[in-house]
Amino acid sequence: MAEKIVKHLSVEERASQGKECRQKTPVSSHTDWVPAADRPDPIALLEEQNQTREQDLVPVRHGRMLASPFTFYRGAAKIMAADLKDTPRAGLISQLCGDAHLSNFGVFASPERNLLFDLNDFDETLPGPFEYDVKRMSASFTIAARNNGFSKDETHDVTLTAVRAYREAMAQFAQMGDLDIWYARLSEEQLVEAIDLAAASQKGKALKKAAKGMGKKARQGLAKAHARDSLHALSKLAELVDGRYRIVSQPPIVIPARDLPASYGMSGDEVQHLIREQLRSYRATLQDDRRHLLEQFEVIDIARKVVGVGSVGTRAFIALLQGRDQQDPLFLQVKEATGSVLEDHLPKSKFRQPGERVVQGQRMMQAASDIFLGWTKGAQDNRYLYWRQLRDMKGSAVVEVMKPRGLTFYANACGWTLARAHARSGDPIAIAAYLGKSTKFDVSITDFSERYADQNDKDYQAFTEAVRTGRLEAVEGV
Structure with a gap:
């Protein structure tokens, strides 16, 4: 493999690049978005995506997307990727999350067992124009705010806050050293401190009371996340039968390995052999110390488990492993890792294995990643997998119940976090120079978000009509 040549430009040269991009693609060019004249049928894009998914779960996916325009948007990353390809681009590349909507941020445990707030879904990750992630995030705030019944002004302000937080954070990262950027993170303590400062700044008893209530809920959510570990998962997902734990059957959401042969046409022995072969291949992708740790655990049971909204129908499993005894579970x-939806319109990943693409993208963007993050090739052709811990002190905000003040605070956190992820993988100096010091970029992206939210409403109506007429099958409430 040819050695990579890295150019080391001065701060002034990097800033100059950003300013040149600003001349070529003004920040105001992101306004007045309209769908392309040859825009593909959004329902056809979903049908295309469904072809490689587990067919018994496709109706479940549709049912979850049917709940609201917001849940539809969560499952429509492929549709938006097709729309983003025709939008203005400054030419500044960073590692993209690829699906940076507001529900793909949350808290989880660092290897040091501290809670961090960060991006937490990288199924679509790929290097690309930084604007793609900003637009996916900002439009999600507009759609969520509308879904929560906010006024037009409240919705506008929440979206503007998310974009402004991104721009202002990038300006801060542009002034920092490379190591300082790499080690930057949003910790549990910083989150609580920011909430307390926001509460203290409120004027009037009613506002202060509301702010304190928001802080109380946040602390409760963080405390709940601390309790979500493998031992907690054992109490929720497993049962003790004949002195051994096994995963509880909850079809169609959870189907244990003992019931999988009926779905995959394999005997029980074949399933168990496959599991062990996959585990050996997965261990080989870990660092030596982490591989040694994992080797102390044995596989007890495995099950197919449905997750998320956009991921429903892709193959997903949980594995129960045991260490020294039954009270030492993992x-x-x-x-399943498929090709990124962005690869339809951007250069293909340099990683030939989609599982490795996901893992390496996650490691690049997150402040700290799961110690058991790894990948394998599936047993069947064109099937690829990535592995990580389940429920490792993970927690997420319940966006659907947020009031304007709470969603505004959350917008600040998400905007800062996305900027940090892009600053790690891209050029914060050039991006900050492109964004500028005024609010022009914030206003331009907010305008895009409002227009895209309108289009999302139309796509959602087309989706509900496709379900009503029988073009798509949906199972709700699962």
């Missing part, structure tokens, strides 16, 4: 999540 739950791993095994998810």
Whole structure:
């Protein structure tokens, strides 16, 4: 392999690049978005995506997307990728999450067992124009705010806050050293401190009371996340039968390995052999110390488990492993990795294995990643998997119940976090120079978000009509 040549430009040269991009693609060019004249049928894009998914779960996916325009948007990354390809681009590349909507942020445990707030879904990750992630995030705030019944002004302000937080954070990262950027993170303590400062700044008893209530809920959510570990998962997902734990059957959401032969046409022995072969291949992708740790655990049971909204129908499993005794469990999540929806319109990943693409993208963007993050090739052709811990102190905000003040605070956190992820993988100096010091970029992206939210409403109506007429099958409430 040819050695990579890295150019080391001065701060002034990097800033100059950003300013040149600003001249070529003004920040105001992101306004007045309209769908392309040859825009593909959004329902056809979903049907295309469904072809490689587990067919018994496709109706479940549709049912979850049917709940609201917001849940539809969560499952429509492929549709938006097709729309983003025709939008203005400055030419500044960073590692993209690829699906940076507001529900793909949350808290989880660092290897040091501290809670961090960060991006937490990288199924679509790929290097690309930084604007793609910003637009996916900002439009999600517009759609969520509308879904929560916010006024037009409240919705506008929440979206503007998310974009402004991104721009202002990038300006801060542009002034920092490379190591300082790499080690930057949003910790549990910083989150709580920011909430307390926001509460203290409120004027009037009613506003202060509301702010304190928001802080109380946040602390409760963080405390709940601390309790979500493998031992907690054992109490929720497993049962003790004849002195051994096994995963509880909850079809169609959870189907244990003992019931999988009926779905995959394999005997029980073949399933068990496959599991062990996959585990050996997965261990080989870990660092030596982490591989040594994992080797102390044995596989007890495995099950197919439905997750998320956009991921429903891709193959996803959970594996129950046991260490020294039954009170030393480890739950791993095994998810199918397919090609990124962005690869339809951007250069293909340099990683030939989609599982490695997901893992390496996650490691690049997150402040700290799961110690058991790894990948394998599936047993069947064109099936690829990535592995990580299940419920490792993970927690997420319940966006659907947020009031304007709470969603505004959350927008600040998400905007800062996305900027940090892009600053790690891209050029924060050039991006900050492109964004500028005024609010022009914020206003331009907010305008895009409002227009895209309108289009999402139309796509959602087309989706509900497709279900009503029988073009798509949906199972709700699962």
